[in-house]
Amino acid sequence: MKKIGNYFKDFGQAIAHGDIWVKLSLIIMGAGYFGRKQIMRGILMTLLQVGVLASIFGVFAPYMSKLNTLGTVQREEIFDIVTMKKTVNNYDNSLLILLYGIIGILVIIAFIALYIGNIKATYRLQKMQENGEKLNTFVDDIVSFKNERFHITLLTLPSLGVILINIIPILFMVCIAFTNYDENHQPPTYLFTWVGIKNFVNLFTTSQTITFGYAFVRVLIWTLIWAVLATATTFLGGILLAQFINHEDTKFKGMWRTLFVITIGIPQFVTLLLISKMFGDNGIVNTFCSNVGILDFFKNIGLLNAADSFIPFLSRPGWAHVTIILVNIWVGIPYQMLVATGILMNIPSDQIESAKIDGANKFQIFWKITMPYVLFITGPSLIQSVIANINNFNVIYLLTYNYKTTNMAMANSHANEVDLLITWLFRLTNEYSNFKMASVIGIVTFVVCAALSLLTFSRMIGGDKEGVYR
Amino acid sequence: MKKKLVSALLVSTMAVSAFVGCGAAAEETPAADSTETTEETAEASTEDAIANLIAATEGTVNIDLWCSETEEYQTVMKKLCDDFAAQYPDVDFNITLGAVSEADMKDRVLEDVEAAADVFIFPDDQLEALVKAGALNEVAAQYTYDMNETDTPATVEAAQYDGKQYGYPFTASNGYFLYYDKNQLSDEDVASWEALTAKAEELGKEVGCETANGWYLYGFFKGAGCNLTENEDQSNNCDWNNETGLAAAEALQEIASSKAYKSYGNDDLLANLNDGKVVAYVSGTWNVNAFSEAYGDGYAATKLPTFKVNGEDKQMASYSGYKFVGVNAYAENTGWSMLLAEYLTNATSQEAVYEATGEGPSNTEALAKASSPALDALAAQSEFAELQRVGGNYWTPAESLGKNILEGKVSQQVLDDAVAGITQPVE
Numbered sequence: 001m002k003k004i005g006n007y008f009k010d011f012g013q014a015i016a017h018g019d020i021w022v023k024l025s026l027i028i029m030g031a032g033y034f035g036r037k038q039i040m041r042g043i044l045m046t047l048l049q050v051g052v053l054a055s056i057f058g059v060f061a062p063y064m065s066k067l068n069t070l071g072t073v074q075r076e077e078i079f080d081i082v083t084m085k086k087t088v089n090n091y092d093n094s095l096l097i098l099l100y101g102i103i104g105i106l107v108i109i110a111f112i113a114l115y116i117g118n119i120k121a122t123y124r125l126q127k128m129q130e131n132g133e134k135l136n137t138f139v140d141d142i143v144s145f146k147n148e149r150f151h152i153t154l155l156t157l158p159s160l161g162v163i164l165i166n167i168i169p170i171l172f173m174v175c176i177a178f179t180n181y182d183e184n185h186q187p188p189t190y191l192f193t194w195v196g197i198k199n200f201v202n203l204f205t206t207s208q209t210i211t212f213g214y215a216f217v218r219v220l221i222w223t224l225i226w227a228v229l230a231t232a233t234t235f236l237g238g239i240l241l242a243q244f245i246n247h248e249d250t251k252f253k254g255m256w257r258t259l260f261v262i263t264i265g266i267p268q269f270v271t272l273l274l275i276s277k278m279f280g281d282n283g284i285v286n287t288f289c290s291n292v293g294i295l296d297f298f299k300n301i302g303l304l305n306a307a308d309s310f311i312p313f314l315s316r317p318g319w320a321h322v323t324i325i326l327v328n329i330w331v332g333i334p335y336q337m338l339v340a341t342g343i344l345m346n347i348p349s350d351q352i353e354s355a356k357i358d359g360a361n362k363f364q365i366f367w368k369i370t371m372p373y374v375l376f377i378t379g380p381s382l383i384q385s386v387i388a389n390i391n392n393f394n395v396i397y398l399l400t401y402n403y404k405t406t407n408m409a410m411a412n413s414h415a416n417e418v419d420l421l422i423t424w425l426f427r428l429t430n431e432y433s434n435f436k437m438a439s440v441i442g443i444v445t446f447v448v449c450a451a452l453s454l455l456t457f458s459r460m461i462g463g464d465k466e467g468v469y470r
Numbered sequence: 471m472k473k474k475l476v477s478a479l480l481v482s483t484m485a486v487s488a489f490v491g492c493g494a495a496a497e498e499t500p501a502a503d504s505t506e507t508t509e510e511t512a513e514a515s516t517e518d519a520i521a522n523l524i525a526a527t528e529g530t531v532n533i534d535l536w537c538s539e540t541e542e543y544q545t546v547m548k549k550l551c552d553d554f555a556a557q558y559p560d561v562d563f564n565i566t567l568g569a570v571s572e573a574d575m576k577d578r579v580l581e582d583v584e585a586a587a588d589v590f591i592f593p594d595d596q597l598e599a600l601v602k603a604g605a606l607n608e609v610a611a612q613y614t615y616d617m618n619e620t621d622t623p624a625t626v627e628a629a630q631y632d633g634k635q636y637g638y639p640f641t642a643s644n645g646y647f648l649y650y651d652k653n654q655l656s657d658e659d660v661a662s663w664e665a666l667t668a669k670a671e672e673l674g675k676e677v678g679c680e681t682a683n684g685w686y687l688y689g690f691f692k693g694a695g696c697n698l699t700e701n702e703d704q705s706n707n708c709d710w711n712n713e714t715g716l717a718a719a720e721a722l723q724e725i726a727s728s729k730a731y732k733s734y735g736n737d738d739l740l741a742n743l744n745d746g747k748v749v750a751y752v753s754g755t756w757n758v759n760a761f762s763e764a765y766g767d768g769y770a771a772t773k774l775p776t777f778k779v780n781g782e783d784k785q786m787a788s789y790s791g792y793k794f795v796g797v798n799a800y801a802e803n804t805g806w807s808m809l810l811a812e813y814l815t816n817a818t819s820q821e822a823v824y825e826a827t828g829e830g831p832s833n834t835e836a837l838a839k840a841s842s843p844a845l846d847a848l849a850a851q852s853e854f855a856e857l858q859r860v861g862g863n864y865w866t867p868a869e870s871l872g873k874n875i876l877e878g879k880v881s882q883q884v885l886d887d888a889v890a891g892i893t894q895p896v897e
Contacts, residue, residue, distance in 0.1 A: 075604065077799065081611035084523045084805030183862060184704065184896065188583065189604020189799065210894070282738045307878065309729065402735065404682050404873040408884060411870030412863075412891030430577060432862060433603070 011116050014123035022122045029115065032122025036129060040138035045118065052111050060104030067101040070094040070179065071191045095187040098179075102171050106163070170446075177439035186433060199440045212437065215415035215424075220448070222321070223420045226396075227389040231382060233329045238336020239344075239374060243366070245337070246344055257341070260334040268331060272398035275327055279313040280402070286310045314400055317407075317417040324418065328395050343377050344370070383456045387449050390420070397423045421445045516613045523805045530562045531806050534587035536578070539569035546826035547814075554813045565810070572793070579605055579798070588801035589811050592637075593644055594628050594792040595685075595858050601631045602704070607797040607804060609635040614812045625832035628792045628857050637794030638815040641823065642837070643754070643830030644791025645855050646686065647847040648775060649761040650677075650750035653768030663725045663777040663786075666750060670730035676742060678732035679752035681722070681876055684868030685789060685858075686752060692787035692856060694718030694779045698892070704861040705896045710871075711885040714779070719871075719880045721779045726876050733876055754791065758828045758844050771847035773854070790855035792832065867891030 021035030030046030071092025145153045185192035206213035298304045313323045405416035425441045428434040555563040576596035579586040621639045629637035659669040670677045699707045762769040774786040801807040820831035830845045831837045871888040
């Protein structure tokens with residue numbers, strides 16, 4: 001709060017105590033520089049001002065003025081059957097209004113910040129002149145971007161990128177969640193408009209016809225279970241595998257490693273599609289299982305009904321969940337093995353040596369020294385891979401794109417038992433054009449991910465964990 | 471001839487004559503005269519319109535055309551587009567062919583309507599979604615033929631929505647029927663599902679229908695006498711949870727419990743067909759080559775079988791399927807795109823498409839020349855086939871209902887939930 005207060009106090013002081021050039025730059029932003037003979041800088045600043053103002057009034061203002069309704073004029077066309085030409089009215093495009101409206105607001109905010117900063121800068125220049133300090137020439141300014149202000153040079157591009165590909169789309173998506181953008185309101189032909197928090201209410205509503213609440217809870221639970229299990233299994237498996245390969249008695253270490261790395265070499269897309277075909281209800285694995293009697297074995301131990309003619313590896317809840325996790329282990333372990341190999345090679349050998357001298361056996365060494373060390377090193381990347389698994393579209397979608405649910409309540413909101421939030425979102429947008437609910441789900445996913453990473457990161461990295469381990 | 475154009479002009483003439491009628495009743499005769507003259511000018515003006523268009527066209531006319539990715543389609547479309555361009559030697563065309571699977575056409579077009587193809591070929595079940603998104607140009611007038619005279623009324627009507635014509639009828643064979651191997655199955659065997667499954671069990675072979683798919687599932691419930699209709703706001707009316715519906719679901723469950731009955735998706739169907747396991751299956755003209763190759767001289771097709779509901783034989787119904795050529799409402803050259811769409815759907819083009827792909831024409835003249843077991847089967851099924859008009863909320867619940875039937879989980883509760891999902895209100 002104090003910082004914000006100071007920010008505006010400085011601004012007020014600059015205006016109050018500034019000389020004529022500072023006051024002039026309230027209107028012409030370059031004036032403060034012209035007064036100090038910084039002609040080039042003045043011209044650039046004025047050009048920037050003109051450019052930004054022109055774009056605000058010329059490009060963004062028409063859209064921004066319609067932001068409150070997201071457009072009122074629907075597209076209408078008249079086809080002239082004699083000239084075979086079509087005339088179209090000047091219609092509103094809700095999507096563009098929303099997009100340009102958001103960009104416009106961002107531009108205005110940035111411009112205000114620039115404006116305030118500019119007044120302060122010119123006031124600083126005035127003070128420097130009064131104190132008889134040397135004022136930078138244009139060449140000095142350019143040079144400073146290579147030296148003391150090098151960080152600005154470096155960070156400009158990345159921060160522009162973050163704004164363009166992160167902030168604007170996120171704001172856009174958040175806004176969509178408060179509109180009725182669905183298959184009946186698709187721009188450019190039709191308009192959509194604000195509906196308040198209705199979509200959020202729907203997501204947490206369960207009735208016979210609106211089952212989003214029912215489906216959401218189940219999808220969220222499976223998403224979290226999946227993320228944790230998928231991460232934990234591949235992580236443990238990867239370390240164990242690396243440990244086995246690193247073992248002193250293992251021969252042909254290079255060959256084993258290469259063999260496992262080859263699975264990475266084949267694109268996941270191909271492997272997963274193949275696996276989903278192989279494990280399908282009529283796939284090759286099922287044919288094999290019924291030929292060698294595994295199908296009957298499952299029936300005898302009660303895992304399947306007597307009437308089943310195939311093993312529903314990927315087509316029944318429970319079965320599908322287990323298969324997905326197992327397949328993911330197979331797909332994911334080689335990556336973790338590579339990571340773990342690097343870490344295992346760097347474990348300080350003195351600790352292991354001294355443990356051996358103290359009489360610790362191999363399991364004790366693994367659980368008390370190797371695991372804590374690996375966990376400490378890979379902690380942040382583990383959290384990151386939990387997040388990545390929450391959004392692991394590939395594995396789930398490619399394995400279960402044929403999955404059909406028997407749960408009517410799930411089906412009524414276009415979800416199924418093996419959906420992650422992200423695959424559900426994909427189906428809603430891609431097949432049902434239900435962008436409003438997809439945005440709501442997107443926001444919820446974002447909140448889950450953000451909360452999870454904030455919580456775990458602050459626990460893991462915060463405090464003096466480093467000291468404790470050492 | 472050129473009825474649309476004529477009627478449009480007639481409306482304006484009638485407006486004029488109405489004023490005339492107000493003035494004096496005696497002047498009725500001249501009003502009628504003027505109608506006649508308009509009709510003549512109308513005929514002339516279709517050619518004028520094209521001539522005007524040619525005159526008004528400058529530079530290259532770019533038209534994107536999206537159609538099925540199959541080789542047959544791509545080849546025949548390429549040829550037809552070249553022929554179209556050759557018709558207008560004064561105009562420089564640049565027609566680009568794009569390969570988009572027909573099942574995905576709607577999704578691809580709606581990704582970005584303004585960037586999508588100017589002309590595209592789509593199945594009738596996507597018409598509604600495309601109209602709802604405002605992606606289709608209304609066929610306000612026709613210039614080279616009149617579909618009301620040249621095409622079967624059912625196909626023309628299928629391409630209408632809210633009384634407006636949105637598509638040019640292209641093929642009329644996108645429905646489903648029963649393929650079977652006549653070397654292994656007799657006419658009596660394919661007459662009913664009960665006989666069919668019994669015979670297949672005896673042979674140790676497979677028969678079936680993709681039950682966990684709303685498109686096919688509809689046939690059983692409709693055949694039993696249940697209804698599914700669409701309201702104006704795109705929600706559905708559905709009575710599948712009444713007594714008849716429950717009986718139909720149980721009957722279907724009984725049929726599906728047979729070891730021989732399979733519900734394959736298209737990929738699994740083709741794989742098992744090639745293995746020689748499948749002796750009869752419900753499918754459509756898109757698989758005509760696969761079935762004729764697999765069955766050889768035993769290749770045959772017929773209407774869908776009957777099934778027993780409450781002890782009574784009921785004929786399984788079906789959705790009739792059509793393909794249309796649509797013009798994008800945001801097309802760059804609406805006039806030329808409409809002319810291309812007309813060209814692609816005229817009698818000669820439809821004949822060429824039939825010869826290349828085996829799909830049945832919607833044009834009566836072309837249809838008369840076309841004959842194959844598949845088309846005959848479709849014709850036999852046609853009296854039990856319904857035009858597909860159903861809201862988007864139907865598909866997922868229906869798919870789930872089909873899956874419940876396959877797994878033997880039919881109950882009043884399941885049907886109630888399915889109907890609740892199918893009929894859920896649309897905001």
